[in-house]
Amino acid sequence: MWIKTGNWMYAGKLPAANGENEYAIILGAKVNGEIPSLSLRYRLEAALDYAKKHPEVKFILSGGQGPDEDITEAEAMKRYLMENGIEEDRLILETASTSTYENIQFSRKLLPASVNSVTIVTSDYHLARAREIARQLDLESDAVAAKTPKVVEWKLTTRERLALLKTSVFGR
Template identity: 50%
Template sequence: MKRRTADGTYRYVLVLGAKVNGIRPSSALRYRIEAAAAYAKRYPHVELIASGGQGPDEGMAEADVIARELMARGIDETRIHIEAESTSTVENFQLSRSIWDGEPGLTIVTNDFHVKRARLVGRLYFGLSTDALYAKTPPATKLKYVVREQLAYVKLFINYIRWKWRP
């Protein structure tokens, strides 16, 4: 899939959740939030979808942390939609669909290691065109995330085959 950097084309920006430490964003999530906030300031017509549920070891849903941090960076709350139930990349799209449904595409915000798979989910499962904001990955965790991402591709394709061939 060709790298496609976001350029203001799409109305909705899907900010994918990541680990929350207590009620504070992890470094990976903070980089996503910073990229989304800068983009939203550059393109005031876009609306943001903060997406991500609350894990058992998190004090707040990822989406709520994203929304709070976007507002702290000057993004008006009327531009932010919250989806706080998802637990995976596929669910981020699926449970946010009621917000972006009918649009030809989305901008995806995630860390650089995750962009390709996130865009693939959008295309395979939802038929979307996408572009992306490539938030950086914290250097201390990059190797862990890159290895985990390879395993996630295997899971993605197994689940896609099951989904595609379901009765």
């Protein structure tokens, strides 16, 4: 199972996004007060690079507010992106989600009805599960992979392997 989930995680990064999708969903991660965590900053840096290469793409910033967060993850992402030159009219906030499933589900509702394919921006280890959930919700996707902080890489990838198995069995 270790090898199989590792292969799934690798395959989740492909195909890499090329700007063809009009919308990208950036999945939230922990906010420390009002400051993005290192994991969220890495996702935002990857999104920022992608946004600069593809100025026509709009971004859904997906993430609610945890009990130990002063603002929603979506609001923290908006502030970071705007401080780094991304125009507000390219940003759509989804502020209610508390899980990866809800990130995709609630973001899907913000898309125009004609859109059936998006770019998903999240940590490299997280893409396979996020994209599988998108597929289950009838949403095709390509990927922008953000690096994972080395200090938490082993913990997160191990946890993600278990979550991938759960998603493959139970669909969530």
